[in-house]
Amino acid sequence: xxxxxxxxxxxxxxxxxxxxxxxxxxxxxxxxxxxxxxxxxxxxxxxxxxxxxxxxxxxxxxxxxxxxxxxxxxxxxxxxxxxxxxxxxxxxxxxxxxxxxxxxxxxxxxxxxxxxxxxxxxxxxxxxxxxxxxxxxxxxxxxxxxxxxxxxxxxxxxxxxxxxxxxxxxxxxxxxxxxxxxxxxxxxxxxxxxxxxxxxxxxx
Numbered sequence: 001x002x003x004x005x006x007x008x009x010x011x012x013x014x015x016x017x018x019x020x021x022x023x024x025x026x027x028x029x030x031x032x033x034x035x036x037x038x039x040x041x042x043x044x045x046x047x048x049x050x051x052x053x054x055x056x057x058x059x060x061x062x063x064x065x066x067x068x069x070x071x072x073x074x075x076x077x078x079x080x081x082x083x084x085x086x087x088x089x090x091x092x093x094x095x096x097x098x099x100x101x102x103x104x105x106x107x108x109x110x111x112x113x114x115x116x117x118x119x120x121x122x123x124x125x126x127x128x129x130x131x132x133x134x135x136x137x138x139x140x141x142x143x144x145x146x147x148x149x150x151x152x153x154x155x156x157x158x159x160x161x162x163x164x165x166x167x168x169x170x171x172x173x174x175x176x177x178x179x180x181x182x183x184x185x186x187x188x189x190x191x192x193x194x195x196x197x198x199x200x201x202x203x204x
Contacts, residue, residue, distance in 0.1 A: 001029035002171070008034035016193050019063075019172045021056065023188035031182070035171035043070045043165035048200040049085060050130035050141075051170065056190035057123040060182030061090025062173035063192045065129055067166040078106035081161040083138060086129040089179045090186070093121040096129070098140035100150050104158030111155070113140070113148040126195055134202075138162065168197065 002008075003026065009019050021033040051065045064087045069080030082101035089095070099112035130141040140148040152160040172192050175181045182188075 001027040001032050002035045003027075003032050008032050009036060012193075016195055019170065019192040019194070021061070021172050021174050021188065021190045023182075031174040031188075033172045033174055035169065035173075037068075037167055037169040039068075039070070039167045041167075042199070043167045044199055044201060045163065045165045046133050046135065047202060048130060048132045049168060049198075050128055050200075051085070051197045052126050052128045052195040054124075054126050054193040055088050055090075055093065055122040056172065056192060057090050057093040057121065058182065058186035058190065059091040060175050060179055060186050061088075061190055062176055062179045063088050063090075064169070064171055064173065065197075066169050067131075068169060069161065070165040070167055077101075079103050079161065081164075081166070082106070083131060083133070083162070083166065084110075084112075085131050085140070086142075087178070088122060090190075091179070093123050096122060096142065098131070098148055100138065100154075100162075102155065102158065102161045105155055111150055115140075115142050115145075115147045126193070133162065135163065136160075168199070170194065170197070 019034045026032045055063045065085045067083040072080040078101045084099040086096045094117040097114050099110040101110045132139045138150045139146050
């Protein structure tokens, strides 16, 4: 259950924003968490979008930083397009995925690549997750490393819908087909610790 107010999302007093998932009954659900977005507040076409954050861990934890087409209410998903800057399965805390969803390449057929840390986990230290998005490409970054580029050719002839404004979303899901249900070994509460979120636009 995604709650409103500061029950599951709040500043920590040290300049970080925390999205917290709790094992508690609320609204008929066994867990609470939060999802925040910039819909109707900030939207942009092209540029660099990045977030510096530390992720949670454990089976059933599903943190994500992603973008949706601002026209979603008119054309619905996946026609609006979705850019997943990062998603993490809590049971694999050293690996994230960067994905692209659109008409003909969505859900399990999304265009996606994993990035894996060799000797650490994303819940141990802060990392910068980013995309650089231009007219005919989207590059995916972890810190300063580009691990994937997606272009219109990668859609196998399907429509490229990434030429319009998108808004940003940060959330911490609990359970779901991507990660499975939390187990007795999953510690709670769990948090995404967000140092900052930034968007840049190319001046030329």
